[in-house]
Amino acid sequence: MTKFEIRGLRADVLIGEDERQEILKGVDLTINSGETHAIMGPNGSGKSTLAYAIAGHPRYEITEGEVLVDGENILEMSVDERARAGVFLAMQYPVEVPGVSMSNFLRSSVTAVRGEAPKLRQFSKELQGAMKDLSIDPTFAARGVNEGFSGGEKKRHEILQLELLKPKVAILDETDSGLDVDALKVVSEGVNRAKAGGEMGVMLITHYTRILNYVKPDFVHVFANGRVAESGGPELADTLEAEGYERFVKAGA
Amino acid sequence: MTSPSIEPKAHSHGLGDIPFSKLATHGSFDVNDFPVPNGREEEWRFTPIRRLKGLHDGSAVADGTDKLDVDAPEGVTVERVGRDDSRIGKAGFPADRVVAQAHTSFEEATVVTVAQGKALDRHVTIDREAQGGTRFDQYVIDVKPLAEAVIVLNQTGTGVRAGSVDVHVGEGARLTLVSVQDWDGDTVDVTQHNAQVAKDATFKSIVVTLGGDLVRLSPKVAYTGRGGNAELHGLYFTGDGQHHEHRSLIDHNLSHTRSRVEYKGALSGKDAHGVWIGDVIIGEGTTGTDSYEHNRNLQLTDDTRVDSVPNLEIFTGEVEGAGHAAASGRLDDIHLFYLRSRGIPEDEARRLVIRGYFLELINRIPVEQLRDDIMAKVERKLAAHE
Numbered sequence: 047m048t049k050f051e052i053r054g055l056r057a058d059v060l061i062g063e064d065e066r067q068e069i070l071k072g073v074d075l076t077i078n079s080g081e082t083h084a085i086m087g088p089n090g091s092g093k094s095t096l097a098y099a100i101a102g103h104p105r106y107e108i109t110e111g112e113v114l115v116d117g118e119n120i121l122e123m124s125v126d127e128r129a130r131a132g133v134f135l136a137m138q139y140p141v142e143v144p145g146v147s148m149s150n151f152l153r154s155s156v157t158a159v160r161g162e163a164p165k166l167r168q169f170s171k172e173l174q175g176a177m178k179d180l181s182i183d184p185t186f187a188a189r190g191v192n193e194g195f196s197g198g199e200k201k202r203h204e205i206l207q208l209e210l211l212k213p214k215v216a217i218l219d220e221t222d223s224g225l226d227v228d229a230l231k232v233v234s235e236g237v238n239r240a241k242a243g244g245e246m247g248v249m250l251i252t253h254y255t256r257i258l259n260y261v262k263p264d265f266v267h268v269f270a271n272g273r274v275a276e277s278g279g280p281e282l283a284d285t286l287e288a289e290g291y292e293r294f295v296k297a298g299a
Numbered sequence: 300m301t302s303p304s305i306e307p308k309a310h311s312h313g314l315g316d317i318p319f320s321k322l323a324t325h326g327s328f329d330v331n332d333f334p335v336p337n338g339r340e341e342e343w344r345f346t347p348i349r350r351l352k353g354l355h356d357g358s359a360v361a362d363g364t365d366k367l368d369v370d371a372p373e374g375v376t377v378e379r380v381g382r383d384d385s386r387i388g389k390a391g392f393p394a395d396r397v398v399a400q401a402h403t404s405f406e407e408a409t410v411v412t413v414a415q416g417k418a419l420d421r422h423v424t425i426d427r428e429a430q431g432g433t434r435f436d437q438y439v440i441d442v443k444p445l446a447e448a449v450i451v452l453n454q455t456g457t458g459v460r461a462g463s464v465d466v467h468v469g470e471g472a473r474l475t476l477v478s479v480q481d482w483d484g485d486t487v488d489v490t491q492h493n494a495q496v497a498k499d500a501t502f503k504s505i506v507v508t509l510g511g512d513l514v515r516l517s518p519k520v521a522y523t524g525r526g527g528n529a530e531l532h533g534l535y536f537t538g539d540g541q542h543h544e545h546r547s548l549i550d551h552n553l554s555h556t557r558s559r560v561e562y563k564g565a566l567s568g569k570d571a572h573g574v575w576i577g578d579v580i581i582g583e584g585t586t587g588t589d590s591y592e593h594n595r596n597l598q599l600t601d602d603t604r605v606d607s608v609p610n611l612e613i614f615t616g617e618v619e620g621a622g623h624a625a626a627s628g629r630l631d632d633i634h635l636f637y638l639r640s641r642g643i644p645e646d647e648a649r650r651l652v653i654r655g656y657f658l659e660l661i662n663r664i665p666v667e668q669l670r671d672d673i674m675a676k677v678e679r680k681l682a683a684h685e
Contacts, residue, residue, distance in 0.1 A: 101640050104632050129642035141637035145655025158642035
């Protein structure tokens with residue numbers, strides 16, 4: 047049982063040497079293990095900033111608040127410590143790291159998160175199985191991390207990492223964006239497999255309701271103007287689908 | 300004029316005056332045709348003249364020896380020959396005084412010949428260990444038509460060295476030449492590579508510079524037939540006080556020739572100095588040239604220096620592709636963020652990114668064992684800087 051709490055979180059985006067802008071303006075949210083929370087909102091509302099700020103992206107600076115995993119403030123941890131504490135971010139734009147092979151990267155990552163190196167044979171079997179589940183061609187293991195991958199291939203690999211690392215909390219930042227329906231299904235199935243144990247909390251950031259047909263949320267939050275503007279059950283997504291974000295955009299302006 | 304001899308321009312076509320390239324496709328075999336450089340000349344301005352140990356002003360005395368170990372499969376002949384061997388000096392003129400000095404003063408040359416049509420079943424290794432003193436040298440590598448070879452020149456040891464490596468890649472032949480500068484920390488090495496790439500031939504040069512106090516290496520390429528293809532890949536890791544200078548020149552003197560130049564360096568430590576000069580000439584009247592050059596530098600510490608200068612001279616409107624790029628900077632913090640966001644600790648993430656940066660280039664080496672050998676050398680150097 048894990049409790050993931052965001053309390054009064056404020057953060058700036060660092061634009062230049064002396065230029066910064068506040069994006070998160072006091073975010074409060076609690077996610078218990080097994081729960082899936084959809085964070086929906088208009089473009090530019092700060093959804094992605096929330097994801098990156100929690101993960102510790104160097105372009106963002108947290109100015110106030112805390113993010114707790116079972117009471118421990120992960121904002122006091124380094125980026126890699128946060129990941130080892132069980133927080134995983136599936137990025138909207140995964141980074142290409144030339145020359146570092148996917149298999150080497152995944153083994154280093156799994157070793158770090160699990161605290162011991164998996165046996166080579168066992169790991170390669172596990173990796174092959176996980177890749178097959180996501181319809182990823184085995185040759186990708188030898189390629190550079192995300193190097194020359196299409197948008198859809200990158201997203202599949204994010205979910206591959208999610209499945210291998212088995213985090214306590216998964217933040218999925220617009221994992222559905224740019225995917226066709228077939229790819230969306232494959233990726234959603236991966237998320238649902240990871241959820242199946244009932245231990246993982248999910249923060250599913252999306253602009254559209256489409257993915258919510260495949261990954262069922264327990265709660266839906268509207269994110270606008272740097273904070274949670276409204277919370278509800280799955281039915282809130284239907285309202286947003288029908289009415290759009292207009293009323294929240296106006297409220298924020 | 301710093302380069303006094305007038306070589307007939309290869310791309311002259313007898314129609315009167317043509318634009319004259321400022322880049323050095325000319326030169327001389329005679330050291331006396333070059334004035335003693337003072338360091339202000341264009342071709343010397345990045346080089347620390349005082350550290351050349353007299354190579355540049357005639358004061359260096361040839362008193363050194365090299366130990367050579369050659370491992371070559373069937374189809375390859377390796378000869379040690381004297382000054383008067385007619386095969387020496389046929390691939391291009393020395394472009395600077397030090398290389399001309401070496402040509403003027405050398406006593407012995409090494410000629411490696413790969414027989415026509417022979418596809419070697421394993422690579423040729425030339426282990427060259429400098430055993431002190433000053434030595435001037437000439438190497439000739441002659442790959443006959445339709446032959447295929449991988450040749451590794453693995454250079455270690457201590458001393459002051461200058462010379463040329465002449466390379467002839469015959470019609471339809473394929474050569475990968477790997478030149479490793481793994482010298483001891485006090486070694487000075489000034490060398491020019493002259494490659495002549497024949498019709499439909501492919502020349503791949505892989506330069507790996509790790510050692511030495513001062514290494515100045517000038518790989519030059521010209522074509523003797525259409526369809527010639529040259530790829531120059533370079534890797535350097537420049538540590539405290541080291542000067543690594545690479546000066547490539549591709550002379551697209553004929554139509555339908557292709558070149559790629561990709562040099563990647565990492566620098567770490569006080570006064571580590573990397574220089575890359577990338578000259579490309581696309582000759583008058585040529586068509587269908589495809590050329591691209593690229594230099595990247597990873598500055599691992601703030602006290603390093605990089606000079607990166609691409610020069611592109613185009614004398615025709617009929618170019619298929621010509622471009623260049625250069626970038627120098629620190630490790631990309633977004634790369635590090637991505638790896639660390641997957642739990643990988645910072646120091647390990649740094650190691651992965653730096654190795655990846657070099658592996659991208661090392662993976663272009665065709666023989667797995669060679670890739671491993673070179674990566675092992677890079678690892679040793681990296682370990683010393685972590």
